[in-house]
Amino acid sequence: MKKQFREALEDSPIIAAIKDDEGLEKCKTADSRIIFILYGDICNIGDIVSQVKAAGKIAMVHIDLINGLSSKEIAVDFVKKYTDADGIITTKPALIKRAKELELYTILRFFVIDSMAYDNIPKQLKSAKPDLIELLPALMPKVITRICKATSTPVIAGGLVSQKEDILELLDAGVSCVSSTNPQTWFL
Numbered sequence: 001m002k003k004q005f006r007e008a009l010e011d012s013p014i015i016a017a018i019k020d021d022e023g024l025e026k027c028k029t030a031d032s033r034i035i036f037i038l039y040g041d042i043c044n045i046g047d048i049v050s051q052v053k054a055a056g057k058i059a060m061v062h063i064d065l066i067n068g069l070s071s072k073e074i075a076v077d078f079v080k081k082y083t084d085a086d087g088i089i090t091t092k093p094a095l096i097k098r099a100k101e102l103e104l105y106t107i108l109r110f111f112v113i114d115s116m117a118y119d120n121i122p123k124q125l126k127s128a129k130p131d132l133i134e135l136l137p138a139l140m141p142k143v144i145t146r147i148c149k150a151t152s153t154p155v156i157a158g159g160l161v162s163q164k165e166d167i168l169e170l171l172d173a174g175v176s177c178v179s180s181t182n183p184q185t186w187f188l
Contacts, residue, residue, distance in 0.1 A: 008033035015179040028055040030186040042068035073098040093128035148174030
């Protein structure tokens with residue numbers, strides 16, 4: 001299972017991140033084999049995941065953004081039991097630990113907004129041990145380069161990516177791939 005995920009990351013350096021039904025329709029034809037689902041609620045998340053899976057994609061649910069789910073471990077159990085999601089994205093290390101117990105792929109998302117957030121990354125990585133980390137905002141290549149060099153955990157950069165030059169600069173900085181909600185970047 002993990003091998004399939006790693007291969008999908010290597011095959012497509014741009015991850016389509018969807019935030020509405022329009023994005024859901026467009027992502028089905030994107031080159032990205034991995035889709036970040038950044039919207040939904042407890043009533044429709046199963047259907048959204050099913051559509052992503054029917055398109056032959058790996059479905060990663062950003063569990064913090066699903067309306068009706070709490071920030072407790074039981075939310076991960078819900079996603080596992082009631083959807084066909086392959087994994088979760090979250091800012092909460094406890095949810096990463098639970099998802100790993102349930103054999104879901106895991107992405108720990110960090111908002112690197114200041115030096116305190118930056119300094120907290122190694123501690124959280126040691127505790128949660130996610131499969132990947134996602135850094136936001138993406139448009140800070142010097143910081144991203146330092147983080148990529150300081151960790152063996154593969155890094156995704158996301159947030160504010162809108163041009164091919166942004167993506168190339170981030171890949172040069174050492175990220176494994178770039179996530180974007182901008183459909184124009186999905187087809188570069």
